Amino acid sequence: MGATAHTDHHHHEETFISKYMFSQDHKMISKQFLITGMIMAVMGMIMSTLFRLQLGWQGESFWILNFFLGDKWAPDGILDPNMYLALVTIHGTIMVFFLLTGGLSGTFANLLIPLQIGARDMASGFINMLSYWFFLASSVVMVSSFFIETGPASGGWTVYPPLSALPQAMPGSGLGMTLWLASMSLFIVSSLLGGLNYVVTVINLRTKGMTMTRLPLSIWALFITAVLGVLSFPVLFSAALLLIFDRSFGTAFYLSDIHIAGEVMEQTGGSPILYEHLFWFLGHPEVYIVLLPALGITSEVIATNARKPIFGYRAMIGSILAIAFLSFIVWGHHMYLTGMNPFLGAVFTFTTLLIAIPSAVKAFNYITTLWKGNIRFTPAMLFSIGMVSTFISGGVTGIILADSALDINVHDTYFVVAHFHIVMGLSAVLAMFAGVYHWFPKMYGKLMNRKLGYAHFWITFVCAYGVFFPQHFLGLAGVPRRYYTNSEFPMFDDLISINEMVSIFAIVGALAQFIFIFNFFYSIFRGTRSSQNPWGSNTLEWTTPVEHIHGNWPGPLPTVHRWAYDYSKPGKEEDFVPQTVPLEEGEMDGGAGH
Amino acid sequence: MVTFLIILSIALAVLAVGQLMRVFEATSKLRGDVSPLPTDAENKYQSRMMIVLMLSYFGFFIWLMARYGGHLLPISASEHGETLDTLLNFNFWIIILVFFITHIYLFYFAFKYVFSADRKAYYYTHSNKLELLWTLVPAAFLAVIIVYGLSSWIDITGEAPKGSLTIELYPKQFDWTARYAGSDTTLGASNYNMISATNPLGLITKGSLEQMTAEVKAEIAELQEAYDAAPEGGLAKEELEEKIAKKNRQLDRINSFGSLDAASLAGGDDDILVKSEFVIPRGKEVSFKFRSRDVIHSAYMPHFRAQMNCVPGMVTSFHFKPTITTAEMKEITQKDDFEYILLCNKICGAAHYNMQMTIKVVEPEEFNKWMAEQKTFAESIAPADETTAVKAEENGNEISMIAQ
Numbered sequence: 001m002g003a004t005a006h007t008d009h010h011h012h013e014e015t016f017i018s019k020y021m022f023s024q025d026h027k028m029i030s031k032q033f034l035i036t037g038m039i040m041a042v043m044g045m046i047m048s049t050l051f052r053l054q055l056g057w058q059g060e061s062f063w064i065l066n067f068f069l070g071d072k073w074a075p076d077g078i079l080d081p082n083m084y085l086a087l088v089t090i091h092g093t094i095m096v097f098f099l100l101t102g103g104l105s106g107t108f109a110n111l112l113i114p115l116q117i118g119a120r121d122m123a124s125g126f127i128n129m130l131s132y133w134f135f136l137a138s139s140v141v142m143v144s145s146f147f148i149e150t151g152p153a154s155g156g157w158t159v160y161p162p163l164s165a166l167p168q169a170m171p172g173s174g175l176g177m178t179l180w181l182a183s184m185s186l187f188i189v190s191s192l193l194g195g196l197n198y199v200v201t202v203i204n205l206r207t208k209g210m211t212m213t214r215l216p217l218s219i220w221a222l223f224i225t226a227v228l229g230v231l232s233f234p235v236l237f238s239a240a241l242l243l244i245f246d247r248s249f250g251t252a253f254y255l256s257d258i259h260i261a262g263e264v265m266e267q268t269g270g271s272p273i274l275y276e277h278l279f280w281f282l283g284h285p286e287v288y289i290v291l292l293p294a295l296g297i298t299s300e301v302i303a304t305n306a307r308k309p310i311f312g313y314r315a316m317i318g319s320i321l322a323i324a325f326l327s328f329i330v331w332g333h334h335m336y337l338t339g340m341n342p343f344l345g346a347v348f349t350f351t352t353l354l355i356a357i358p359s360a361v362k363a364f365n366y367i368t369t370l371w372k373g374n375i376r377f378t379p380a381m382l383f384s385i386g387m388v389s390t391f392i393s394g395g396v397t398g399i400i401l402a403d404s405a406l407d408i409n410v411h412d413t414y415f416v417v418a419h420f421h422i423v424m425g426l427s428a429v430l431a432m433f434a435g436v437y438h439w440f441p442k443m444y445g446k447l448m449n450r451k452l453g454y455a456h457f458w459i460t461f462v463c464a465y466g467v468f469f470p471q472h473f474l475g476l477a478g479v480p481r482r483y484y485t486n487s488e489f490p491m492f493d494d495l496i497s498i499n500e501m502v503s504i505f506a507i508v509g510a511l512a513q514f515i516f517i518f519n520f521f522y523s524i525f526r527g528t529r530s531s532q533n534p535w536g537s538n539t540l541e542w543t544t545p546v547e548h549i550h551g552n553w554p555g556p557l558p559t560v561h562r563w564a565y566d567y568s569k570p571g572k573e574e575d576f577v578p579q580t581v582p583l584e585e586g587e588m589d590g591g592a593g594h
Numbered sequence: 595m596v597t598f599l600i601i602l603s604i605a606l607a608v609l610a611v612g613q614l615m616r617v618f619e620a621t622s623k624l625r626g627d628v629s630p631l632p633t634d635a636e637n638k639y640q641s642r643m644m645i646v647l648m649l650s651y652f653g654f655f656i657w658l659m660a661r662y663g664g665h666l667l668p669i670s671a672s673e674h675g676e677t678l679d680t681l682l683n684f685n686f687w688i689i690i691l692v693f694f695i696t697h698i699y700l701f702y703f704a705f706k707y708v709f710s711a712d713r714k715a716y717y718y719t720h721s722n723k724l725e726l727l728w729t730l731v732p733a734a735f736l737a738v739i740i741v742y743g744l745s746s747w748i749d750i751t752g753e754a755p756k757g758s759l760t761i762e763l764y765p766k767q768f769d770w771t772a773r774y775a776g777s778d779t780t781l782g783a784s785n786y787n788m789i790s791a792t793n794p795l796g797l798i799t800k801g802s803l804e805q806m807t808a809e810v811k812a813e814i815a816e817l818q819e820a821y822d823a824a825p826e827g828g829l830a831k832e833e834l835e836e837k838i839a840k841k842n843r844q845l846d847r848i849n850s851f852g853s854l855d856a857a858s859l860a861g862g863d864d865d866i867l868v869k870s871e872f873v874i875p876r877g878k879e880v881s882f883k884f885r886s887r888d889v890i891h892s893a894y895m896p897h898f899r900a901q902m903n904c905v906p907g908m909v910t911s912f913h914f915k916p917t918i919t920t921a922e923m924k925e926i927t928q929k930d931d932f933e934y935i936l937l938c939n940k941i942c943g944a945a946h947y948n949m950q951m952t953i954k955v956v957e958p959e960e961f962n963k964w965m966a967e968q969k970t971f972a973e974s975i976a977p978a979d980e981t982t983a984v985k986a987e988e989n990g991n992e993i994s995m996i997a998q
Contacts, residue, residue: 081944081945081947085943155941156941160889160890162888162889162890163889163890163942163943169767169888170943170944255906255907256906257785257885257907258786258907259786259887259888264786264787264840264844268907270907271907271908272890272906306707307715308716308717309717309719311718311719311721312719312724312725313719314720315720315725337902338905338910339905339909339910342747342748342751342752346748349744353736353740354736356732356736357732357733357736360729361729363696364724364728367699368724370700370703370704371707371718372707373703373716374707374709374710374713374715375637375707375709376637377641378631382640385644385704389700392692392700393693393697399685399688399736400682400686400689403747404743404747405678405681405744405747405750406681406743408678408750408899408900408901409667409675409678409682409896409899411892411901411939412892412894412901412939450632452615454636458643461647462650470658473662473665473666477662477667478667478894478896480894480938480939482946486947489935489937489950490931494665495662495665522615526616526619528630531630535630535631565719567717568715568716568717569717570717575714590717590719
């Protein structure tokens with residue numbers, strides 16, 4: 001990442017270390033989050049490809065398994081069942097937390113919040129820098145768990161005790177689990193430092209005229225995401241802390257009545273259900289911590305490229321707020337079958353299904369935004385349209401899973417895997433790609449190659465559905481998730497060809513990501529130079545110079561006169577009116593007045 | 595070597611693409627095409643691809659339905675499962691309808707409103723009427739789904755009817771044991787401190803208390819011997835001391851069970867324990883109780899649309915009424931090797947993928963016959979040739995161990 005090194009408008013000397021490593025500039029920190037997130041994502045993706053090899057061709061030997069995992073974990077190229085579980089666990093952890101929480105929010109909240117609200121930087125550059133360094137440290141600790149004798153944590157990304165609490169239960173619950181907990185603790189610190197900064201910045205540092213109802217939806221989404229994180233991550237921290245106590249200091253928060261490895265455990269009185277409550281109190285808002293920034297990015301990209309105001313701006317804000325509020329009272333839908341009181345299950349079914357309403361409003365509003373638009377198919381736009389598709393496809397199956405009665409038979413099957421990968425994983429990843437293609441000119445002053453972008457989108461999108469859509473059928477046939485092989489059950493024999501198909505799509509889709517990575521780095525160094533406002537956008541980030549400077553704007557901060565969505569406004573010559581253009585006499589601000 | 599060659603060829607491929615890109619970009623600059631925006635041709639092409647995408651996506655869905663729709667679970671083998679299947683189908687009709695309608699609009703609009711420099715988009719910021727419409731319509735559908743879903747849920751999770759057949763499923767890494775309540779129709783008391791090779795569920799009966807006390811005492815004696823032999827002040831000695839203390843504490847807990855009343859102590863004697871396969875009668879409500887010995891497991895019986903987690907330290911429950919025997923289901927599915935199964939559906943360790951038990955559903959008469967052939971717990975823990983002695987003990991002999 002040395003593309004912007006040519007010019008330096010700033011007065012004081014910057015060394016390599018202060019500019020690229022311990023930078024307190026939000027734009028550089030954003031790039032640091034993005035690149036770290038990408039490295040983590042590639043690792044998470046390779047892990048998924050490795051276990052897909054086992055699932056697609058069960059029990060067969062692949063030299064590449066042995067190449068990556070060695071003789072201990074893939075003897076003769078056949079994956080070890082413990083390593084299978086470890087790969088599934090760390091893949092989930094990396095994708096949910098390191099890519100789609102740290103990577104997604106870290107990149108776009110850092111890049112967009114100061115630039116789109118008209119601030120010179122984050123409220124605290126130093127805390128912002130710390131947030132990145134905690135993130136990097138937690139990434140390093142998480143990955144390092146692959147290099148220890150007993151292997152990484154392998155109890156699933158939710159790491160339910162007692163499985164995760166007792167080293168006797170599986171090898172991954174030894175040192176690997178300790179590292180997982182250490183890594184997550186660092187991650188939570190990073191997330192809280194970042195989140196507090198985002199909240200404070202949005203509340204305090206908006207430029208003149210930038211009222212809350214003139215904020216772009218990307219900022220609303222990132223702002224509410226940060227609020228969710230600040231309110232829920234501490235609960236995960238307490239869950240992790242109590243688990244550390246149970247593992248290392250003989251307490252019994254989560255343990256009771258256990259007889260394992262021929263030994264009677266003396267801890268009594270605890271309950272694993274307590275852990276599940278604490279975990280999912282974060283875990284469900286976490287879904288929206290992943291999804292809201294994705295929806296925010298999609299709103300920007302779709303409005304810009306449809307050359308049309310986002311439809312129902314206030315309804316979009318309202319639905320973000322509604323989703324955020326409801327996300328705190330639905331965690332129990334992960335626990336219908338834990339033995340929790342069925343009445344409580346009924347309450348959670350009710351609250352969970354309510355979330356479908358604001359989600360439906362968002363989907364319909366995106367579709368209406370396209371209606372009578374003037375659509376430019378940039379790669380970012382394609383990814384955003386794809387995101388709306390996955391948001392709908394994955395969202396509707398949520399109605400089945402939210403229903404406690406129906407959950408009985410599909411709980412923990414591949415139906416769930418299909419659902420959350422499509423609605424949360426794919427939607428967020430596609431939106432993140434859209435964001436990178438869209439804001440790449442802002443980050444690096446260059447354009448990414450469009451043709452490669454198209455190729456990347458089409459292969460990725462087709463493979464994404466090819467991987468996850470068929471998994472609904474596995475789930476409806478009763479195939480449980482996290483099974484090393486289905487071959488022990490003759491009833492699943494008819495479905496083996498699904499697994500093979502899914503694995504082929506997964507491998508092709510994974511390879512296609514190298515098109516993106518190539519395009520990304522190639523464009524940083526050799527891409528076409530971008531103009532100041534390549535997409536004809538209204539938002540403030542496109543009023544800053546192409547070359548990054550500290551403080552973002554060379555002169556005084558811009559003043560905002562209108563909402564962010566005056567695209568194709570009647571009576572205007574251009575099909576966009578930047579937020580800095582004053583209202584003409586008698587002109588109504590589009591976002592105001594309902 | 596192979597590895598090296600592959601890495602080398604990947605590196606070469608990257609370089610080659612890089613060179614191609616430079617040539618491509620250089621020529622496009624010569625043509626003056628450096629606009630960040632897609633050309634008209636590109637826009638047109640991508641917009642048409644939206645229709646191709648929509649049709650392929652729908653086609654894929656329909657193909658999957660045709661190819662695999664017949665390989666999903668067979669019809670429900672339990673009474674409540676039929677309700678659930680109807681509810682599931684009802685939900686599916688709604689969401690598939692929504693899926694198709696929204697996708698048609700999404701991709702059709704994307705296709706239709708492709709960019710043209712000659713026109714402007716329609717400046718349409720909001721419509722309270724429309725937004726109200728698509729808040730209220732989903733809300734109305736959801737209200738139906740919620741009411742329908744919850745009424746089923748409440749029926750299913752209610753108390754098991756009186757006179758149900760009680761069965762406990764007890765998992766450990768990585769197998770299941772099923773326990774029938776026996777002639778007294780109640781499950782005898784149990785505790786994890788009582789678990790031993792002959793008593794995998796830790797039942798508390800006069801016989802098992804006697805055996806367990808003797809067993810733990812013998813272990814303590816053995817440890818004591820090792821302790822005496824260990825060199826003074828060594829680490830091993832300390833460890834042994836701890837172990838002995840731990841065993842003594844376990845012994846105390848075991849002894850405390852002796853104070854249970856005689857009826858409770860007798861409750862487990864007639865219980866029946868089976869492994870690898872359990873049998874249930876058709877048409878009779880079965881009330882399952884679940885505990886767990888080590889980690890969380892989940893008892894999943896997909897053919898009966900039944901599932902419940904097994905949590906250490908808790909007793910959870912689920913009940914259903916089987917309606918189709920195994921023999922009948924073999925005919926329905928036209929598979930001679932068809933069996934109902936119980937499988938573990940909560941990640942529990944390395945062999946999680948193979949933790950199963952066969953369930954046989956038979957006619958009630960056959961079930962009674964089968965039950966009569968099973969050994970009771972009291973019989974199973976008694977040494978093979980001393981069954982008569984145990985019988986005598988049951989007839990009222992004091993258990994001297996408990997008095998200690």
